[in-house]
Amino acid sequence: MPSGRTHEAINLTLLGLGGALYLAQGGSPEEPRALAFLLGYLAGTFLLSPDLDLAEKGVRAQGRWGVLGALWRPYGWLFRHRGLSHTWILGPLTRLGYLLLLLFLLYGLLKGVAAFMGASLALALPPLPKEVLLFGLLGYYLSQWLHLVADGIWPDHDLRRLKRPR
Template identity: 55%
Template sequence: MPSGRVHNLINIATYSVLAAGVLVATRQGLLTVTPAQALNFTLGFFVGTFLLSPDLDLAEGRVDSKRRWGRLGVLWVPYGRLFSHRGLSHTWLLGPLTRLAYLAVVLGLLVGLLCFVWPLFPLPALPPPASLKVLLPLLFGYYLSQWLHLIADGVRPDHGLRHGLKKVRRRF
């Protein structure tokens, strides 16, 4: 299993090759990518690489992704206790979703606590729902960064399915 630094280098190298390929394909008229789509993909990819790594399931220890959150890194310790390393958090579809859902729950709890402690705190208005043109590049960038991490760890796409079936077989 590669170190966090190697995972980051793999992702950065892949992003560089992918960006160069998209740039060439766009200039040759083979592909159309708007600047907003490129920015959203890049944002999702780098958030997934540097802040929401699959290794946050090790957040009780020294994990690069947790350290990048600074003092807020402590918020990821419960995530590390909830998910065993290379368990559900290292599945191809649900794993990345667990980190997004966990982050949403933590933010909701923090806003709720803030409203309880300081009832007159002016909360910003919720933004309007994002369109698929915004969400798809963000999610694609995020998921691709996660999948590169899992590939480097040697985790196959059927990882979650195989472990689930083993648990079912043990019960019968």
């Protein structure tokens, strides 16, 4: 199985080739959909790698988070390495869901601290067009799928495992 560096090299190489093709076709790097795709792809490659399911300390995927990498250890305890977290649809969703849970808990903590101090905390996010969000999600999923292919996990991997006699 490839190392974390190899996964990153594969993803960045294909991103560079895809970016060159996009620009050669007259695409603009300032296009919001292209930027959303790029950010989703890079987040999936460096921050939300399928290898976050490795619970041991010093894992490259967790190290990218710095001190916050410790927050991903429970994710590694929940998911066996190359188990559900290394599936084509649910695997990336588990990491997004876990990230949303962490953000929700952080927001709750900050809101509680603000209330304790006699202040209020309101979160106002600018609305993003659905198309931009979809391109960000597409970039994220593509980076995840490249990781899985490099690990030898193809889309029919789970189907073949289900058909195998026990």
